[in-house]
Amino acid sequence: MGKVYLVGAGPGDPGLLTLKALRVLEIADVVIYDRLVSLEILALAGRARLIDGGKCQGEQERIQNQINQWLVRYASQGLNVVRLKSGDPMVFARGAEEWEYLIRRGIEVEVVPGVSSALAVPTLAGIPPTCRGVSASFAVIAGHRQNLINTDWSEYLRVDTLIVLMGVDNREYIAESLIRAGRDASQPVAFIERGSTPREHVVESSLGDVAAGKVDVEPPAIFVIGEVVRLRTRLAKARGEALHAG
Amino acid sequence: MGKVYLVGAGPGDPGLLTLKALRVLEIADVVIYDRLVSLEILALAGRARLIDGGKCQGEQERIQNQINQWLVRYASQGLNVVRLKSGDPMVFARGAEEWEYLIRRGIEVEVVPGVSSALAVPTLAGIPPTCRGVSASFAVIAGHRQNLINTDWSEYLRVDTLIVLMGVDNREYIAESLIRAGRDASQPVAFIERGSTPREHVVESSLGDVAAGKVDVEPPAIFVIGEVVRLRTRLAKARGEALHAG
Numbered sequence: 001m002g003k004v005y006l007v008g009a010g011p012g013d014p015g016l017l018t019l020k021a022l023r024v025l026e027i028a029d030v031v032i033y034d035r036l037v038s039l040e041i042l043a044l045a046g047r048a049r050l051i052d053g054g055k056c057q058g059e060q061e062r063i064q065n066q067i068n069q070w071l072v073r074y075a076s077q078g079l080n081v082v083r084l085k086s087g088d089p090m091v092f093a094r095g096a097e098e099w100e101y102l103i104r105r106g107i108e109v110e111v112v113p114g115v116s117s118a119l120a121v122p123t124l125a126g127i128p129p130t131c132r133g134v135s136a137s138f139a140v141i142a143g144h145r146q147n148l149i150n151t152d153w154s155e156y157l158r159v160d161t162l163i164v165l166m167g168v169d170n171r172e173y174i175a176e177s178l179i180r181a182g183r184d185a186s187q188p189v190a191f192i193e194r195g196s197t198p199r200e201h202v203v204e205s206s207l208g209d210v211a212a213g214k215v216d217v218e219p220p221a222i223f224v225i226g227e228v229v230r231l232r233t234r235l236a237k238a239r240g241e242a243l244h245a246g
Numbered sequence: 247m248g249k250v251y252l253v254g255a256g257p258g259d260p261g262l263l264t265l266k267a268l269r270v271l272e273i274a275d276v277v278i279y280d281r282l283v284s285l286e287i288l289a290l291a292g293r294a295r296l297i298d299g300g301k302c303q304g305e306q307e308r309i310q311n312q313i314n315q316w317l318v319r320y321a322s323q324g325l326n327v328v329r330l331k332s333g334d335p336m337v338f339a340r341g342a343e344e345w346e347y348l349i350r351r352g353i354e355v356e357v358v359p360g361v362s363s364a365l366a367v368p369t370l371a372g373i374p375p376t377c378r379g380v381s382a383s384f385a386v387i388a389g390h391r392q393n394l395i396n397t398d399w400s401e402y403l404r405v406d407t408l409i410v411l412m413g414v415d416n417r418e419y420i421a422e423s424l425i426r427a428g429r430d431a432s433q434p435v436a437f438i439e440r441g442s443t444p445r446e447h448v449v450e451s452s453l454g455d456v457a458a459g460k461v462d463v464e465p466p467a468i469f470v471i472g473e474v475v476r477l478r479t480r481l482a483k484a485r486g487e488a489l490h491a492g
Binding site: 008010011013014015016017018019020022023088089090091092094095096097099100103104105106107111112113114115116119120123124128129130131132134136137138139140141142147150151152155156157158159228231234235238239241242243245 | 254256257259260261262263264265266268269334335336337338340341342343345346349350351352353357358359360361362365366369370374375376377378380382383384385386387388393396397398401402403404405474477480481484485487488489491
């Protein structure tokens with residue numbers, strides 16, 4: 001019997017892969033990867049067969065069933081199977097479901113946590129999730145429609161930093177809901193596209209402007225809401241002044 | 247002029263260090279590390295001078311000032327300085343403060359995000375932060391006394407999974423506050439000591455029993471609250487049944 005490794009690939013930069021993730025990619029016979037995993041990272045899986053497990057809109061259940069079947073089939077053939085997910089495998093990636101599915105079928109599973117995009121992408125854009133005196137708590141939610149309609153937005157009223165994954169398409173609804181629950185419309189927000197890569201692009205705005213439909217941004221991007229967004233400008237300004245003074 | 251790398255060492259297992267963290271440890275002249283960073287990881291900093299920056303209770307401000315001075319001094323001497331923190335450097339570790347302090351003094355800073363203990367330690371104990379149908383959101387807070395007294399606990403009433411770092415000493419207060427705000431006393435909780443290492447120890451209980459002072463646990467440990475804690479038993483049971491059936 002083979003083994004399935006549920007592995008986080010980190011936010012995109014191959015340098016943010018863990019040592020253990022590299023080790024299992026090097027011994028992998030099969031790698032089933034998600035859409036957001038970069039080519040540079042896939043290139044590290046030297047001899048493995050690569051299978052695109054990217055889920056298209058609207059047919060997620062069918063593709064998930066297919067992935068589950070592949071995982072069981074290849075592991076049963078005695079192969080080392082890597083299930084490679086962007087970020088961390090247990091943050092909104094159906095990692096827990098795949099884990100339980102495999103365990104129930106008697107397949108050995110090893111989880112290799114990754115650097116979560118939810119935390120690292122804002123940080124690398126100059127927006128750390130916590131900062132003494134500015135943010136002492138953060139929450140991470142999935143911005144899927146089915147999740148949002150079940151959300152009581154008042155629960156996020158006082159969490160200092162709110163990080164929304166997969167929320168670009170529903171950004172107006174999210175911003176409106178937060179403002180309606182009582183969060184200040186002037187609060188700064190940022191959307192970070194292609195975070196951690198040389199092609200990073202950051203759009204800064206306010207909750208009110210997002211709610212009013214004034215912000216153009218393309219998915220996938222990470223949506224950060226909170227005063228800590230101002231640190232990005234503060235750091236850039238301090239850097240400029242220090243350079244000038246030097 | 248040298249450079250300061252603000253680096254996350256991950257939760258403890260050296261395999262969860264990132265490739266970039268290993269690379270900067272290998273070129274480091276000086277490593278200033280936190281108390282929770284393991285010896286195996288420090289051993290990877292081959293030629294560097296190692297400085298213990300562990301903060302003792304009650305003298306945090308003095309030690310933080312000392313660390314800031316060291317960072318500036320060694321970088322100004324043209325050295326490669328690694329500031330090594332356990333987990334991720336921007337999750338409750340004063341990473342953001344050190345970043346801004348250094349930038350203001352004209353020192354180049356590179357942040358290397360790490361695998362956050364807040365997410366990876368529960369996962370490796372069988373408690374993923376999110377799981378479809380069980381947990382669609384999570385929040386992370388610091389369990390320091392000064393932070394807790396400013397917390398409105400009702401904000402965490404409906405966040406599915408609540409992860410408290412540095413909260414062992416205040417566990418009764420935290421559990422009581424959550425129950426008083428309306429969270430169910432029967433909700434399962436877990437404390438994970440030495441997570442991600444071979445010496446991991448997990449204590450499972452309920453919010454009510456923690457509030458009643460019935461749970462013995464030693465800091466440091468990660469305190470997880472939410473239905474997703476039940477997955478740990480479910481996975482263990484499924485593993486046992488699958489082994490039996492096979």
